[in-house]
Amino acid sequence: xxxxxxxxxxxxxxxxxxxxxxxxxxxxxxxxxxxxxxxxxxxxxxxxxxxxxxxxxxxxxxxxxxxxxxxxxxxxxxxxxxxxxxxxxxxxxxxxxxxxxxxxxxxxxxxxxxxxxxxxxxx
Numbered sequence: 115x116x117x118x119x120x121x122x123x124x125x126x127x128x129x130x131x132x133x134x135x136x137x138x139x140x141x142x143x144x145x146x147x148x149x150x151x152x153x154x155x156x157x158x159x160x161x162x163x164x165x166x167x168x169x170x171x172x173x174x175x176x177x178x179x180x181x182x183x184x185x186x187x188x189x190x191x192x193x194x195x196x197x198x199x200x201x202x203x204x205x206x207x208x209x210x211x212x213x214x215x216x217x218x219x220x221x222x223x224x225x226x227x228x229x230x231x232x233x234x235x236x237x
Contacts, residue, residue: 119191122233123199131157132167133202139174139187149173149190151197158206170198189234196227 116139134155141147151172158166172194176187200223 116191118188119195122192123195128199130170130199130202131165133157133198134167134169135198136169136171137174137191138171139176139191141175141177141183145173147175149175149194151194151201153198153201157202157204168202170201172198185234189231192234193227193231196230197223200226 155169157168177183
């Protein structure tokens, strides 16, 4: 799934602008049963114009020994990867504005991510 995700996003011109990513892809006992993406470090431009890249952490639900798990994992990875890409490319002058104000609205973030995960069904 990670290779397909990387090739697919690259082919569509989706970039992460130096974002540091931590992926937690495999299901395990005690792990929350859903994909999730969060950003402990928000991207922003400093007053001198220096770009400060984000850090993104996201999960998927791959179970390597379970038939059909790969499609679920890929769909989740595409969706959460879409959130990470959206967030990585927001240019605001403060980390606060990169997280709490437009253009980082929930509806816009979900529109992009739902489009990207729908590609798995269209393949």
